[in-house]
Amino acid sequence: xxxxxxxxxxxxxxxxxxxxxxxxxxxxxxxxxxxxxxxxxxxxxxxxxxxxxxxxxxxxxxxxxxxxxxxxxxxxxxxxxxxxxxxxxxxxxxxxxxxxxxxxxxxxxxxxxxxxxxxxxxxxxxxxxxxxxxxxxxxxxxxxxxxxxxxxxxxxxxxxxxxxxxxxxxxxxxxxxxxxxxxxxxxxxxxxxxxxxxxxxxxxxxxxxxxxxxxxxxxxxxxxxxxxxxxxxxxxxxx
Numbered sequence: 001x002x003x004x005x006x007x008x009x010x011x012x013x014x015x016x017x018x019x020x021x022x023x024x025x026x027x028x029x030x031x032x033x034x035x036x037x038x039x040x041x042x043x044x045x046x047x048x049x050x051x052x053x054x055x056x057x058x059x060x061x062x063x064x065x066x067x068x069x070x071x072x073x074x075x076x077x078x079x080x081x082x083x084x085x086x087x088x089x090x091x092x093x094x095x096x097x098x099x100x101x102x103x104x105x106x107x108x109x110x111x112x113x114x115x116x117x118x119x120x121x122x123x124x125x126x127x128x129x130x131x132x133x134x135x136x137x138x139x140x141x142x143x144x145x146x147x148x149x150x151x152x153x154x155x156x157x158x159x160x161x162x163x164x165x166x167x168x169x170x171x172x173x174x175x176x177x178x179x180x181x182x183x184x185x186x187x188x189x190x191x192x193x194x195x196x197x198x199x200x201x202x203x204x205x206x207x208x209x210x211x212x213x214x215x216x217x218x219x220x221x222x223x224x225x226x227x228x229x230x231x232x233x234x235x236x237x238x239x
Contacts, residue, residue: 030230098219105222108196109148115181116140118157123148126196129189144181145195153177176202183209190218197222199229 056062106127114120114135133143146153156170157177166174179202184191187209194205200222208221 105193105196110145111148112143112145113154115142115144118161126192141185142181144177198226200225
């Protein structure tokens, strides 16, 4: 649940205990694991109820009976069958995690903006991009992207193109948008996929795309970059 809150796993995704454990191991000693433990101890555990049960067992008010059975009950059988399907090798577990990440990245929303004219915008999900991306007004293939909720970038681009004065922070955003447009022009949908990753900026995306081997390797690189971002986030200077 915490990984969903952080945006690392799609909110509607369903995964089993082993996949959950794999995610925990990969993100141990990060804010995600710390929040998971906090939520588990403070929100999920019934400490008082557990103490009451243990006290009754200790005082012999409640007894425990062991039964030797030759067959699993129907309830236990369904759990065993589900566990058998999920108890695959670490490689296949990792593949399951990568599938969850792919699902999240495919559903990430982007605000596409033409950096040549600044007048064309389009709100899309990654999975909706099928071919090359170009402006429907001027025909340019230099299309940048930003968060779906970012309404400022298009104004910055228009002001820059008009020669209007913009401050240093706005100029930095314009330069970053230009680099992003170049990346999308060269790599198309793959660039949007990588930029959908949590905490992945244009420089990290460029490195991942330059080392592209195949799609599985791509999603694994995105996963590793997200993990690195989560681990180092607390040491960044947010000036």
